[in-house]
Amino acid sequence: MTRDGIILEARGLTMRFGGLTAVKEFSAAFPRGSICGLIGPNGAGKTTCFNMITGFYRPTEGQVFLNGGPISGRPPYEVCRAGVARTFQNIRLFGNETVLQNVLIGGHLRQKTGWLAAVLCLPAHFREERAMRERAMELLDAVGLAHLAGEQASALPYGAQRRLEIARALATRPSFLLLDEPAAGMNPQETQELMQFIRNIREGFGLTVLLIEHDMKLVMNICEQIWVLDYGETIAQGEPAAIQSDPRVIEAYLGEECADA
Amino acid sequence: MHRSTAISLNVLAVAALGLFLWWAEGALDGYKIQILNLIAVNIILALSLNLIYGFTGLFSLGHAGFMAIGAYVCSILILSPAQKEMLFILGEALPLVQEAHAPFLVAVAAGGLAAALAGLLVGLPLLKLGDDYLGIATLGFAEIVRVIANNIPRVTNGALGFKGIPDYANLWWNYGWCVFTLFVVVRLLSSNTGNVFKAIRDDEIAAKAMGVNVFRHKLLSFTIGSFFAGVGGALLASLLTTIDPKMFLFTLTFNVLMIVVTGGLGSITGSVLAGVGITVLLEWLRFVENPVSLGGFELPGIPGMRMVIFSLALICIILFRREGLMGMREITWSGLGGLFARKGGR
């Protein structure tokens, strides 16, 4: 794989909270246009990896490169501007706003006319906001929420909230999309649809997707590359078939089940 | 509803307001006109605080400070040089203060701009703080403004303040500024910038993840809010014709906060309705501070009683109807249209 084929690379990312090392020397290179998976038992450090990549945590050690340029150390909004969007494990919508407004807020960072243009009622402002509304409606259509555009976001059912969060992330026009447990709380039917949906947006928006997921069927079906974390350490990396038969991975997951029992 | 229809309705509403003011000017006595004036100023102040607190989620208690800045700047500009020569008895006014003179429109705008500048400078360090700290820090800011006003007699005439400020702030000026404030706030909040303000209020972390420069937008909202707080203070100075540092105590901020919370944090129409209602009630409640005779018994008036009643009312609102009169809802033309259509249909 050539360097050009890599959209985002993590090099030796380490995150320590006091004495706890949540993630230790996580290194990964994500091929452009791929769907990758990050898995591991509870508390393995998956979300912490997301937070380091998206600028919410400043890594104790290591760096992140987007298209070869360093992005670690920059605040989240700049990372998002550079083309990295995310969703959250515990859904974070703008609950008091409508479904449409949520998506419009996602589009804000690409907006050219600002608050002054709005107050002065400049025609360019109205034109741009109309175009943004149309684009937002297209995105809502893509996630099957167009008919709920006027609803308050917090009133949506769970599955719809997850899809809205993805639509909102897409509105920022990312090239790299991180999904933190997108299928959590979904029934098998919804999970099936979600899988197809992720494939579709990868094609339609020319995205690279990295997802965290506990649903192994989904992960093994959809991901081309998988990284496995356990207690912050990367214990395996490779294609789904190899991961499934990796003794260390099996042990990590079995160990968890034994501990749960 | 069609945009052009809504615009025509807005124009009609402003025209109706104009007609009402024209009628009021001729038909009502000075006391009632004064209440109408206070309503306009209170609506301006409530809208500015609602923008900061209700729509952007910044718990600011510094309104009295920004109002004081607006009031002093405006007063210095509209007092004539001759008046200022008479007023400054604690120490001669600084040459700049002595000479400064401007028409009322410019003076009010300058008061607003000075307050906005103060908001920007205060916001730069303070808006990085978490919510609770912001409340305390802005409260401290307002107190600092007051102490400074007390201690620069060559600019503010110290504790004596100003008397005989020209009473330019008539119905037309006050409602003119009120409609202007309403226009700016509505335009701002119905644009995507307004959506971003609300996003910060709802979930700051998600806003960051959506590429929103949270600090910049907080600063923007805070500065614009400060501008209108300064405008309100400027109008109030000319309306009351006297100002001094004691006028800008925390109770002033509290009054505005009460209107905003009663109307609904995050509701423009709520602030307008509560601005009218509470101003009227506060005046009407003055009777509890006067002596009354109840069936032969003479009850003495208790000064400050109406504020006690209002504080209790505010506590009740917070306990039983946290979202205020309107919550985050708005009364819109299409909403009203729907109401009438439904009634007509039945």
Ligand SMILES: Nc1ncnc2c1ncn2[C@@H]1O[C@H](COP(=O)(O)OP(=O)(O)OP(=O)(O)O)[C@@H](O)[C@H]1O
């Ligand atoms: N801000 C923080 N401060 C202190 N410890 C943290 C912080 N964030 C995460 N941790 C710790 O780091 C470890 C990894 O947490 P993380 O949320 O990344 O796990 P995860 O793999 O996403 O787990 P899950 O599957 O439950 O979501 C946990 O032990 C967690 O308690």
Ligand SMILES: [Mg+2]
């Ligand atoms: Mg997690």
